[in-house]
Amino acid sequence: MQAAQAGDADRYRELLTHIEPKIRSIVRRKIREEAAVDDVVQNVLLSIHRGRRTYRAERPFGPWMRAIVRNSIIDHFRDRKRKGDREVELIAEEWADEFSSSAEHDVTLAPELAAALAALPEGQREAVTLIQAEGLSVAEAALRTGISAGALKVRAHRGYRALRKALEGAREGGEWKSSVPPSAEASVSTSTPESGGTG
Amino acid sequence: MTDAADRLISGLVDDLQPIRPLPRLRSAFAIVLAVWTAVLGIVMWTQETALGARSLLGDPIYLASFAGLFVAALGGTLSALAAGQPGRERAETSGLIVALIGLVAAAAACLVGMGGVDFTANASPGGADAMCFQKGIFLSVLPAGVILSFLVRGWASHPFRAALVAAVAAGALGGAIVHLGCDVLGPRHLLMGHLSVPVVLGLLGLYPVGALLRRLRG
Secondary structure (H helix, E strand, C coil): CHHHHCCCHHHHHHHHHHHHHHHHHHHHHHCCCHHHHHHHHHHHHHHHHHCHHHCCCCCCHHHHHHHHHHHHHHHHHHHHHHHCHHHHHHHHHHHHHHHHHHHHCHHHHHHHHHHHHHHCCHHHHHHHHHHHHCCCCHHHHHHHHCCCHHHHHHHHHHHHHHHHHHHHHHHHCCCCCCCCCHHHHHHHHHCCCCCCCCC | CCHHHHHHHHHHHHCCCCCCCCCCHHHHHHHHHHHHHHHHHHHHHHCCCCCHHHHHCCCHHHHHHHHHHHHHHHHHHHHHHHHCCCCCHHHHHHHHHHHHHHHHHHHHHHHHHHCCCCCCCCCCHHHHHHHHHHHHHHHHHHHHHHHHHHHHHCCCCCHHHHHHHHHHHHHHHHHHHHHHCCCCCCHHHHHHHHHHHHHHHHHHHHHHHHHHHHHHHC
16 A cells, blocks of 8 residues: 555555455445446445545555445445435436437437436436446446546436436327437437446 | 456556555554644733633632533544544543543532532623633634644544544644633533634534545545
């Protein structure tokens, strides 16, 4: 870690690769669902990265790392309870299906989805696109956008809700009423999903 | 290792920049105390009515409430600084307990001096309570800034608890300076004008600072 603090990328990669299985094994003892384990492990790695300044060479690395792991696990349960993580996951899965079917049946659904996506605020659109279209995990998307994993989840959740509302409105109204911006068409045609990660 | 974890590690490695580690806990603590001592020195030097030290030995209520405030400041500072460093939970908890004991002891001393919870009796002259309170808040700003500068660079396990303790510690440091430089010695005044500083600052700082720390922590 000292080498990492000095900016040695190779040693840093070595360290993270070495501790990842240890972190995973600690997390697995507390959390059963594999998807949640992945999320927490990635949050821990992200936290180690963000908090690497707090490590001091004269103190052992193990307790420092375990404190971060322990707090990330607590955060996971707290977040789940507070934000209704279950709901987020269900909606995310539903939207993963929606994205998949939009790719398969591009003719009927893509314009609606494109317009609904285009109408989302920038932050929500980015969160939904990174997680659902690019298939990034929450931690990866958080790193990419420079915000916390929790904030990204909230944005994605709001985005899913807005998309659902917009799409339901469009379905109830029969045909899609508003004109679809060309940029939105383009964004959907390029946003082929790779996987359906959870939000 | 999963692909996602592998990708994340690559992302983190790409993002790596050389950084300076935070100072040791005891060094950070010494820096905060040095700043506090400097502020105290300036106040004592510029203020004409700096008679706190003179009164200290004469009035047991004054002495007890000052001791409580100072203990709360020390404990709170230690707890706040430790809160930003993973693996220092023991120091964080001990500091928090010491800070609470200090605050409760200071309040108890004032209440004993007042002979009960009667806030209408022995009102201080000329809005002295409000004046000392404002001064206390003002004198807390610098210590708060120093404590926060360490906290924001750290990784707080419990951001809101860290924020509360940091604000209480800064308030207690400011309150203690006011205490030493105040010439109104009634226990009611000590409670309303001096001891209220850490309590109010703690309540005011809890949400904004906690949210900031939570956001920075990720």
